[in-house]
Amino acid sequence: MGILEQIRSLFRREPPSIAPAPTPAPTIATSAPQINERRGKERINAREGTRVLIIDDSKTIVTVLKKFLRSAGYETLEALDAESGLAQLHSHPPELIFLDIVLPGINGFAALRAIRRDPATRDIPVIMMSGNEQAMEQFFGTRIGADDFMKKPFSRYEVFFRIERLLDDDLIPRRAKPRIAESVTPTPSLT
Incomplete structure (x- = not known):
């Protein structure tokens, strides 16, 4: 084979040799079915018909949360500002x-x-939401009495993970139990 033929064979998709191409080994079918499960464990939902109030000035966030929650059997109420959300607390x-957090x-x-x-209303669990990355908002929210904090944008998984953390044995959302402060051993003074 001349040099010109060798160069041409490099640009062709077939191997340069004349020998027949090896046939691929036959594949052996396995009997175990392939399961493509996205969740590591089964999700636990609140009982059917649990009423959730969404207070957010973004229609997109309200729509997404409403879609997630209603697909799992929750009933939703929506408010685009805190004033109308607080008014709904007593009527429904x-x-x-x-x-x-950021509302008009x-x-x-x-x-x-x-x-x-x-x-x-003091015993209703509240999950605060914010698009801000500052941990200060989360800290301040928990000091006032938020039960959990969720950063935006969020996934479907995160929404249900936050809810599941607040469910009691009867699958009813309850206020988060206060975290017990870890005992701190004082360090000896250097003076």
């Missing part, structure tokens, strides 16, 4: 609230304070 009491008018922190001060 929810069992869980998703509350955005009353912000999420002030709305959470109002929820916790009212004896009729």
Whole structure:
């Protein structure tokens, strides 16, 4: 084979040799079915018909949350600002609230304070939401009485993970139990 033929064979898709191409080994079918499961474990939902109030000024966030929740059998109420959300608390009491921090008018922190001060609503679990990456918002929200915090954008998995953490044995959302402060051994003074 001349040099010109060798160069041409490099640009062809077939091997340069004249020998027949090896046949692929036959594949052996396995009897075990391939399962493509996205979840590591079965999701636990609140009982059918659990009422959830979504307070967020973004229609997109409200629509996405509503779609996620309704597909799992939840009943949803929506509000685009804190004032109308707080008004719905008494007319249609929810069992869980998703509350955005940045809202027009009353912000999420002030709305959470109002929820916790009212004896009729103080025991409703609240999951606060924010697109801000600052951990300070999460810390401040838990100090006021938020039960959990979720960063936006969020996945379907995260929404149901947050809810599942608040479910009691009867699959009813309950306020998060306060975390027990770890005992800290004081360090000896260097003075």
